[in-house]
Amino acid sequence: MKKLLLPIFALSCLFSGIGQEAFTRQDTLRGSITPERAWWDLTYYDLRVAVTPETRKISGSNTIHYTVLEPYSRMQIDLQTPLEIEGITQDGEKLDFTREGNAYMVTLVKPQVVGNREVIRIAYSGVPRVAENAPWDGGFSWKQDSKGQPFIATSCQGLGASVWWPNKDHMYDEPDSMAIALTVPEPLTAVANGRLRNIDQAGDLRTFHWFVANPINNYGVNANIAEYAHFSETFSGEKGTLDLDYYVLPENLKKAEKQFKQVPMMMKAFEHWFGPYPFYEDSFKLVEVPYLGMEHQSSVTYGNGYKNGYLGRDLSGSGWGLEFDFIIIHEAGHEWFANNITYRDIADMWIHESFTAYSECLYLDYHFGEEAASAYVTGTRKNIRNDKPVIGPYGVNQRGSGDMYYKGSNMLHTLRQLLEDDQLWRNILRGLNETFYHQTVTTEQIEAYLSEKSGKDLTAFFNQYLRSTLVPNLEYRWKGNLLEYRYVDIVPGFDMPVRIMADGASQWIYPSDQWKQTPFKRKPEHFEVDFNFYITSTAL
Structure with missing residues (x-):
């Protein structure tokens, strides 16, 4: 978008x-x-990923829908090593591409006409980067629960979503909506963003189909895989009824039922201060993961x-x-x-x-x-x-x-x-x-x-x-009942007013980089700068 x-x-x-x-x-x-990014407007992702815990391999595809803004013949798609793109097609025709580090430059054959809506499909696979210290060092977290079952999650802020799926890996352009299909072996559950539409079964594999109805930033897309227990509730908010869903390890279900009572409290406070929750159409989920947590859109992770x-x-x-x-x-x-x-x-x-x-x-x-x-x-x-x-x-x-x-x-x-x-x-x-x-x-x-x-x-x-x-420092001194003051350690033009307390009474002063004066009837016995202002102060 x-x-x-x-x-x-x-x-x-x-x-x-x-x-x-x-x-x-x-x-x-x-x-x-x-x-290679600027000429096309991203509108929709259809991401499909199969995850094999035993080998830590992933494979799948991303079908990218976009609108042509300018005629151009090269497109940048990002995917980080050691993952590799296996093939790219448009209208069924294979496209040539070259790789420059983590950026693939795709040569388009079909004329790209301004205003047209086009689609490319990218197939990829490999063993993705392991997150050594998630979420700060991103990638896949491959852990196990207390029963030895796989406990897997992705995180990628800063590092980029291209650490685990091919995309336009820059924050300026978001898809208007997105489909995410995750295939995992039974008895695992795969949780992503948005709402769960359906689950397909093929042998001992299950594919969980999620759909995000709103624009989503790429690092906010996530995959969380475990033998989850699920419970839910609703919140009566400013835009109506909001579904709240929770996915946790079964061993932590009772703890979660108690601790997650803070979620409606959070919603109440933040809707008051910030306005309606921005993604009612996609619900809100809190999902347990094997790292501290992350702000994945409508699929917030918790650890x-x-x-x-x-x-x-x-x-x-x-x-x-x-x-x-x-x-x-x-x-x-x-x-x-x-x-x-x-x-x-x-x-x-x-x-x-x-x-x-x-x-x-x-x-x-x-x-x-x-x-x-x-x-x-x-x-x-x-x-x-x-x-x-x-x-x-x-x-x-x-x-x-x-x-x-x-x-x-x-x-x-x-x-x-x-x-x-x-x-x-x-x-x-x-x-x-x-x-x-x-x-x-x-x-x-x-x-x-x-x-x-x-x-x-x-x-x-x-x-x-x-x-x-620099932290603004208010220097001040008393000359009898006269308060003199100025700012030091400031950038040009900084003259923020500040509130002071003199013998329990508050008033404003208006410092700058020049000495100023404010008279008092008498020098106060107790004087301080209001600590709610992020400045320091020095009595001379």
Whole structure:
């Protein structure tokens, strides 16, 4: 599905240090919109994969439907080693192709006429890459349950969906819908995205046919295979009745029935803050896997051990992180920010992770109150490294700093303070999901929207927190009853107001890079900067 492609924010190069890393031709083929990608608009995938656990081999095909945007005779299809394409056909005619690393260049024989809808079919097979540390190091996870039965799952964010199936492996273009058929030996069940349409039986093999009715990003496509137990419930949401399905190992069924009670709680909180769940047509599933978890669209994967917190730990140190199961809340939050609103380039991955890390705070806000939410999000600051900018280099499949999680969530929490209007803030978050519904976006689009709807010029604000590693430091000193203050460690133009507390009374000051003054009737005995703002302060 072709998306509106806007130019990347021009100032990004100034702050992000682009060009300091060496990138290869393969990085460009993977991370850029090459001429062999740009001329065709992806509309539909029909993916069919047979999985053989004994040999760890997969084989199958992907039939790609597309619309011609420009006449062109070469098409890029991506599939990573050690998998190999066996053949490509169009209208029954075999096509020639060459391989350049993980990119296949296909020579089309049929004239590609603008506006025409065309189809190619790609057959492939092999032993796919093993995920050594899923989900961070992607591929196939080949594990076993306690009975020795296969327990298998895929994960591929960043690395790319082409690690296990051939596709147009760039985030800017999504299919409008998708069919996924997974063939596995009995008694295994294969769970993918969307809704289960039917199950075919052929000897001791079963094929599970899933259908995704909505656009889907390619890394959100997944395959999960085990001897699953299944249970379900419904949620009465803003768009009607939403089906909630759960697939877990039988040995964990009782634990899951208890722990997954947090799913309707999550839906209630996130529909309040973000608007309707974006994929009612495809349902919502939580699927147990042999790794920590991942935000696969309508098929969120779970491996947090049926414990609250992050593997039983509170990442904030506030205590509030133990009031919810991190994987259920965080990964499901990605249904709004990642799967509904999807970055066009992984350099803008903060759009996924900053908003979703902040969703943890909003979950607490909804169920436990604003003080709990504030304590949690500010507590996560201890995880911020400020090692490099949050935004990465464009066009080479390179993400920015891991600070996109908690620096990003504290940036958004700070922005909420600047608005001083929680209803407006909620409207903005819901408006993002409505305005960019089922779209791929750039940082520029998100920044422009937030500036417009907040009524504030946030250019320097985002340059500070997304494009630099500097943390604004408020220097202040007292001269009698006169408070003098200024910002240091800031980017040009940064002049964010900040709230201070003086003897229990709050007021705003308006620092910049120049010394300013605010008089008080007397010097307060107790003075502090509101900790809800992500800055530091130094008394001189």
